[in-house]
Amino acid sequence: SRAWHLVARPHGWPKAEDFALRETPLAAPAEGRILVKNLHFSVDPYMRGRMNDVKSYTPPFQLDQPMDGGAVGVVVASNAEGFAEGDHVLHGLGWRDYADVPAQHAKKVDPNLAPLSTYLGVLGMPGLTAYAGLLEVASFKEGDAVFVSGAAGAVGSQVGQIAKLKGASRVIGSAGSDEKVKLLVEEYGFDAAFNYKNGDVAGQLKAAAPEGIDVYFDNVGGDHLEAAISRLNVHGRITVCGLISQYNATEPPAAPRNLAMIIGKRLRMQGMLVMDHQDMAPQFIQEVGGWIASGELKYRETFVEGVENGVDAFLGVLRGDNTGKMIVSVK
Numbered sequence: 001s002r003a004w005h006l007v008a009r010p011h012g013w014p015k016a017e018d019f020a021l022r023e024t025p026l027a028a029p030a031e032g033r034i035l036v037k038n039l040h041f042s043v044d045p046y047m048r049g050r051m052n053d054v055k056s057y058t059p060p061f062q063l064d065q066p067m068d069g070g071a072v073g074v075v076v077a078s079n080a081e082g083f084a085e086g087d088h089v090l091h092g093l094g095w096r097d098y099a100d101v102p103a104q105h106a107k108k109v110d111p112n113l114a115p116l117s118t119y120l121g122v123l124g125m126p127g128l129t130a131y132a133g134l135l136e137v138a139s140f141k142e143g144d145a146v147f148v149s150g151a152a153g154a155v156g157s158q159v160g161q162i163a164k165l166k167g168a169s170r171v172i173g174s175a176g177s178d179e180k181v182k183l184l185v186e187e188y189g190f191d192a193a194f195n196y197k198n199g200d201v202a203g204q205l206k207a208a209a210p211e212g213i214d215v216y217f218d219n220v221g222g223d224h225l226e227a228a229i230s231r232l233n234v235h236g237r238i239t240v241c242g243l244i245s246q247y248n249a250t251e252p253p254a255a256p257r258n259l260a261m262i263i264g265k266r267l268r269m270q271g272m273l274v275m276d277h278q279d280m281a282p283q284f285i286q287e288v289g290g291w292i293a294s295g296e297l298k299y300r301e302t303f304v305e306g307v308e309n310g311v312d313a314f315l316g317v318l319r320g321d322n323t324g325k326m327i328v329s330v331k
């Protein structure tokens, strides 16, 4: 089998040479383990942080070891009670074609209920991030005007649509291409959207939100965060979900320069980690699953084929090649 290893710690943008796809021997699973043929694995922005040797909420990837992350696959051999050949499972040993998984870290999923890839996206970790980050962390309430950055991505596209479905007065999104902006307005029902690459974010946000915003869901940081602070109304809330504009930065960011506004406007800014919100998972699956089934919530996925293209897919997420969740499908 083949697994991607981190072989050097990237400085700035990761390079192809920082990774190696290495053969690893396959063996029958030991007691309590299952052998899974991965069908899809996830490449996510947070993985860039795990490539640095710093203490964080998830441990760094180890050099010369396989990388890991979300994956779904089919059990090909089981030595664990409750799992049989042919079962489909969600687990944490992605970045490889076959995974030897401790059964207690595998969760059975039903391929007839939803396409398997959605357990990595709209019905998985990014979906719950959007749901909890908006409804709980940002204390969203009906009538709020919501701005979300990274709005055509996995988390962002769901934040905007959930806000609409829950009665937002106005939903504004930003994304990195005119095509993505069109998708937000024409398919996802955003009231306004702009391409942050077309010009200054503060000016474009002001034009899109003349009456201000009540919630900013931040996936990006930097000038987006600064612009949002300027546009937030009194008692506005910011969910700091991600700061992707600085994940490859080698210098500290220049913005936001207007933090003092937090005082006068009594803003609340709160960081979040999706793992703190597992208690909301059943409610999330039920509500979002219903919206997907009824067609009220739409989603896109960007598939890259082949384990050998895993690193390209990961770099693609950082570049914005994806619309919706980026998924690597294993043949």
Ligand code: NDP
Binding pocket: 044, 045, 046, 125, 126, 129, 150, 151, 152, 153, 154, 155, 156, 174, 175, 176, 177, 180, 219, 220, 240, 241, 242, 243, 244, 245, 246, 272, 273, 274, 275, 317, 318, 319, 320, 321, 322, 323, 324, 325, 326
């Ligand atoms: P996405 O599907 O949104 O993919 C990342 C997107 O970020 C790209 O498609 C790109 O779109 C955009 N992007 C890249 N560089 C920049 C930049 N410099 N400025 C603005 N946008 C940029 O990824 P996810 O939905 O998985 O994650 C979105 C955010 O949420 C990330 O910041 C991630 O770290 C965070 N996150 C946090 C979690 C938590 O628990 N706190 C859990 C899950 C995700 P474009 O073409 O628009 O530039």
